[in-house]
Amino acid sequence: xxxxxxxxxxxxxxxxxxxxxxxxxxxxxxxxxxxxxxxxxxxxxxxxxxxxxxxxxxxxxxxxxxxxxxxxxxxxxxxxxxxxxxxxxxxxxxxxxxxxxxxxxxxxxxxxxxxxxxxxxxxxxxxxxxxxxxxxxxxxxxxxxxxxxxxxxxxxxxxxxxxxxxxxxxxxxxxxxxxxxxxxxxxxxxxxxxxxxxxxxxxxxxxxxxxxxxxxxxxxxxxxxxxxxxxxxxxxxxxxxxxxxxxxxxxxxxxxxxxxxxxxxxxxxxxxxxxxxxxxxxxxxxxxxxxxxxxxxxxxxxxxxx
Amino acid sequence: xxxxxxxxxxxxxxxxxxxxxxxxxxxxxxxxxxxxxxxxxxxxxxxxxxxxxxxxxxxxxxxxxx
Numbered sequence: 596x597x598x599x600x601x602x603x604x605x606x607x608x609x610x611x612x613x614x615x616x617x618x619x620x621x622x623x624x625x626x627x628x629x630x631x632x633x634x635x636x637x638x639x640x641x642x643x644x645x646x647x648x649x650x651x652x653x654x655x656x657x658x659x660x661x662x663x664x665x666x667x668x669x670x671x672x673x674x675x676x677x678x679x680x681x682x683x684x685x686x687x688x689x690x691x692x693x694x695x696x697x698x699x700x701x702x703x704x705x706x707x708x709x710x711x712x713x714x715x716x717x718x719x720x721x722x723x724x725x726x727x728x729x730x731x732x733x734x735x736x737x738x739x740x741x742x743x744x745x746x747x748x749x750x751x752x753x754x755x756x757x758x759x760x761x762x763x764x765x766x767x768x769x770x771x772x773x774x775x776x777x778x779x780x781x782x783x784x785x786x787x788x789x790x791x792x793x794x795x796x797x798x799x800x801x802x803x804x805x806x807x808x809x810x811x812x813x814x815x816x817x818x819x820x821x822x823x824x825x826x827x828x829x830x831x832x833x834x835x836x837x838x839x840x841x842x843x844x845x846x847x848x849x850x851x852x853x854x855x856x857x858x859x860x861x862x863x864x865x866x867x868x869x870x871x872x873x874x875x876x877x878x879x880x881x882x883x884x885x886x887x888x889x890x891x892x893x894x895x896x897x898x899x900x901x
Numbered sequence: 902x903x904x905x906x907x908x909x910x911x912x913x914x915x916x917x918x919x920x921x922x923x924x925x926x927x928x929x930x931x932x933x934x935x936x937x938x939x940x941x942x943x944x945x946x947x948x949x950x951x952x953x954x955x956x957x958x959x960x961x962x963x964x965x966x967x
Contacts, residue, residue: 607909607913608910608913608914609913609917610913610916610917611916611917611919611920611921612916614917614920615920642938642942644934644935644938645935645938648931648934648935651931710935711935
C-alpha cells in the first residue's frame with residue numbers, strides 16, 4: 596500500500612493557508628493599523644524601514660498569541676458552529692504543532708522587535724502576548740462574563756507598543772490610545788453578541804448576554820459608550836491631537852452614544868421584530884468609529900498637531 | 902482509483918513548502934535591510950569583547966596638540 600492510499604479517509608493535511616489562519620489575520624489587521632498609527636504619530640522620527648519591521652514584528656506577536664489562543668480554545672471551537680472549521684478542530688493541524696508554532700513565533704517576534712526597535716517595546720510585546728494567551732485565554736475567558744472587557748486590553752496594547760518603538764517609553768498620549776480601544780471593545784462585541792446569538796452557552800463560555808441577560812447587556816453597552824467618550828476627546832487635547840481629530844472625535848462619539856442610547860431603549864421584542872436592525876447598525880458604526888479615530892490621528896499628524 | 906500524476910496531498914505539501922520558502926527569503930531580505938539601515942544610522946556598535954571604540958573615547962591630547 597502506498598502512502599497515498601493510506602491518506603484516503605484521513606483528516607486532510609494542512610496547507611500553508613491553514614498556518615496563516617492560525618495567526619488570525621483579521622485580528623492582525625487591527626493590530627497592524629493601530630500599532631502603525633501609534634508609531635507614526637509619536638514625536639520621535641523613526642526610519643521608515645525600521646517602522647515597517649517594527650509593525651511587522653508586533654503583528655507577528657499578535658499572530659503568535661492568536662495561535663496560542665486557538666491551541667487552548669480548540670475544545671470550544673469544536674463545539675461552536677462559527678469556529679468548527681478552524682484548522683485545529685477540523686483536524687488539519689495538530690494542537691501541539693499550533694502550540695509550538697505559537698511559542699516559537701512569540702519568542703521570535705519579541706527578539707526581532709528588540710533588535711529592530713528597542714527592548715522596552717519588545718518587553719511590552721512579550722507582556723501583551725502573555726496577557727492575551729495566559730491571563731485572558733487560559734485564566735479569565737471561561738471564568739467571568741467580563742472576559743470581553745479584559746480581552747480588550749490585549750487588543751488595546753498595540754498602539755502603545757508602536758509608540759514605545761519610537762519613543763522607548765509610555766506617555767499620556769499612548770495611554771489615551773489604549774483607553775480608546777479598551778473602552779471601545781465591550782460595546783463593540785456586546786452589540787455583536789446581541790444579534791449573533793452564538794452558541795457560547797453550549798461551549799460554556801460565560802458571555803454577558805447569557806449570564807446577565809440581554810437587558811443588562813444593553814445597559815452595559817450604553818454605559819461604556821459614555822465612559823469611552825471623554826477619553827476619546829481628551830486625546831484631541833494632547834500633543835498628537837488637533838482641530839481635525841477633535842471634530843472627528845466629537846461627531847463620532849455623539850453618534851456612538853446615540854447608538855448606545857437607542858440600543859438601551861429597545862426591548863428584545865422590538866429588536867426581534869426588525870431583525871436587530873439597530874444593533875447591526877451600531878456594530879457597523881463601532882467598526883467605523885475606531886477606524887476613523889485612528890485615521891483622524893494620522894490626518895492630524897500630517898496636517899500638523901497642536 | 903485512478904492514479905493521478907498529482908494527488909491532492911502533493912498540492913497541499915507544495916503549498917506548505919513554497920510558503921515556507923517565501924517566508925525564509927523574506928526574512929533574509931528583512932535582516933539584510935535592517936542591517937543596512939542600522940549601519941547607516943551609525944548606531945553605537947561595540948566589538949564582541951565590549952571594548953569601547955577608540956573613535957568614541959574623549960581625546961587625551963590637549964586641543965592645541967591636535
